[in-house]
Amino acid sequence: MLTETKIFCGCPTAFGAEPNTQTCPVCIGMPGVLPVLNRRALEFAIRTGLATNCAISTYSRFARKNYFYPDLPKGYQISQYELPICEHGWVDIASEEGGHKRVGITRIHMEEDAGKNIHEEKGPYSLVDFNRTGVPLMEIVSEPDIRTPAEAVEYMKKLRTILRYLGVCDGNMEQGSLRCDANVSVREAGSAGMGVKVEVKNINSFKFVERALAYEIKRQVKTLEEGGALVQETRLFDTQAGVTQSMRTKEEAHDYRYFPDPDLVPLVVDEKWIEEIRASLPELPDIKFKRFVKDYGLPEQDAAMLTEERAMADWFEEAVKAGATPKAASNWMMGELLRLLNKKNLSIEKSPIDPKQLVDILKEIENGTINRTQAKEVFEEMFNREFHRIYDTSGRIEVTLPAPKVAMTARQIIKEKGLVQISDAGELEKTVDEVLSASPDEVNRFKGGEEKLMGFFVGQVMKITRGKANPKLVNELLGKKLST
């Protein structure tokens, strides 16, 4: 969870600090210390439960899950067991056969993270970093509704989108903010029961989820078809070899000797507070998606991409509010904007160009100052110059004009780059005549019915005018000349 401090103490949770600099007696489990629940962690769990259609328990409890591991100094993990905070929810995912598929959520419970063992390659020892010990986690447990690796990935992506909309998790799988433990079982086609389940633990990317599950399904089918038996166990996915490997035989719940944590009182949540949290939820991705299709007339594919990230959807709506037509805003965002952001490895939140600046460029296309090709040039120039102005003052970035002190308008860039499109009919007519008299063969073939040669003529005019000709006018002039 994206809280500033840990779940039972005030230590910071920021990622990437020097080892063991974010610890205190509580989170490293010194004798006699007492945990105090972080109210924000509870709020985040409730937010997530509400957004995934769960019932929120007004009475829940923390339990001790007992086991020994060097990264768990207390000898037990504080978790929730028989009374979790959220139960009986669901999310809808895009189904492979088209339409939607509902995946049930069994429960969401809160718990604390363990530390991290670092196995040094050099020495005969391992190190432990306790910075992560006590960072609040939510474990979201789904019903056995998922049938293929692709559905598992869809489900993970949907959860990640929801968590990011809610602001309760940054969804960063590389930093371990979102991890997947997948239980896999196979059964004969048509049979109702579930086979022996095997847990593939700690998968940390969507790609690996898909690959690990595909491998594990194949392995289980092969074992059964060869007459072997599966054992309930925990396996790890070896990302190098592309196989799962047994880590330990599966423990049962009773191995952990769960019991209510006597240091923490039962958790009683006020109904009024739950309703306050419900009222504070943002518009969720499914609802936003439907609204984008209905209100803006966007194709479903556009709406899906734009609503995957809340910041992306906000950017789009600001552009439309500033005067862009929805489809144009969507096309420019999916095309040029994403391309340039990816090139600079920036998220949409860090975009050097804001929605108003895109609209500024779109207006120059509308009023005929520049054509679409020129607009792309203006867009890239504006993007680079704004990037330079805002983030990179070292001058490492390539801009064809000096770094501006203030944001430049599309009109200024057009002027400085000499990009104004040629819309003077007299001037263009001369070029058109020039092209036609230089290509008598093509003219005859066109008149003989090869109409696709129009593209060739337009291309020639564009070449001579170095892309500056107004394409609409060029088409009109060519049409007129060639029909006589």
Ligand SMILES: [Zn+2]
């Ligand atoms: Zn602490």
